[in-house]
Amino acid sequence: MTIGNIYRGREGMVSWALHRITGLGVLLFLLIHIADIYIVRYGAEAFDDLLIIYKGLPFRILEIGLVASVYFHAINGLRVIIIDFWDGAVDRQRELFWAVVVLFTVMFVPTAILMLIAAFD
Amino acid sequence: MATRLSRGGGRARPAGSGGFELFSWYFFRISGLALVFLAVFHVxxxxxxxxxxxxxHAFVVDRWSSPFWQIYDFLLLTLALLHGVNGARVSIDDYFRSSSWRLAAYSALSLITLVFLVMGALAIVTFDPSQFEAVAGR
Structure with a gap:
């Protein structure tokens, strides 16, 4: 019987839930993205007509969520790998969790500002 | 043999010295490490x-005229799709308790994986920039 860290509560549970939600969300977008990029072969008119969907404001807000999901999943994934392969990290769970929060914030805040400026420009 | 409890990182490494679950556990972490760079730079x-x-369209034609970006995008496509589908497979294990629903979900996921992997690979591998260069004109 193995116990997943969903049962551990606190930081572990928050990270675990966010990792799964962002992972499944990015997978859903990846499937949509494979379908749109397949249309490239049908020429400029077909592809550019399709891209109009992505250029509207609702998608551009969702797009910021997509980028946030990729950033979080990547940074938190590094935390998971560090804990899985380095015994010393097991006693430093809380510090690693906060390192993820800090690194995510440092990357995401400037990204979100640039994307919002571009979206409302 | 005692199974290892989760250390608070990912799910516990499957016991034993082989098998699909152990391969999947390592694949998650190795592909994940590559994707940290591939996916974050792509984004x-x-x-x-x-x-x-x-x-x-012209932007994509321009980009895929370079073998570097074709290889980059092909690696990103295959690793991201297999990594993501493996995550969906583990999620199915967690949420589908009845064996018939689980089988249905596995079947749907396998079909989706096959179709989208082929579509994505075709989009990149069979892409012919010379077909569009005259139109793109940049």
Whole structure:
């Protein structure tokens, strides 16, 4: 019987839930993205007509969520790998969790500002 | 043999010295490490440095005229799709308790994986820039 860290509560549970939600969300977008990029072969008119969907404001807000999901999943994934392969990290769970929060914030805040400026420009 | 409890990182490494679950456990971590670079740089290039305002058919033609970006995107496609589908498979194990629903979900996921892997690979591998260069004109 193995116990997943969903049962551990606190930081572990928050990270675990966010990792799964962002992972499944990015997978859903990846499937949509494979379908749109397949249309490239049908020429400029077909592809550019399709891209109009992505250029509207609702998608551009969702797009910021997509980028946030990729950033979080990547940074938190590094935390998971560090804990899985380095015994010393097991006693430093809380510090690693906060390192993820800090690194995510440092990357995401400037990204979100640039994307919002571009979206409302 | 005692099974290892989760250490608070990912799910516990499957016991034993082989088998699909152990392969999957390592694949998650190795592909994940590659994707940290491949996916994050892709996102920064395509959503922050460039935006949907600049990206169009000519942009893709220009980009895929370079073998570097074709190989980059092919690696990103295959690793991201297999990594993501493996995550969906583990999620199915967690949420589908009845064996018949689980089988249905596995079947749907396998079909989706096959179709989208072929579609994505075809989009990149069979892409012929010479077909569009005259139109793109940049």
């Amino acid at each position: 920064i290039i395509m959503h922050v440095i460039n935006t949907v305002d600049e990206i169009d």
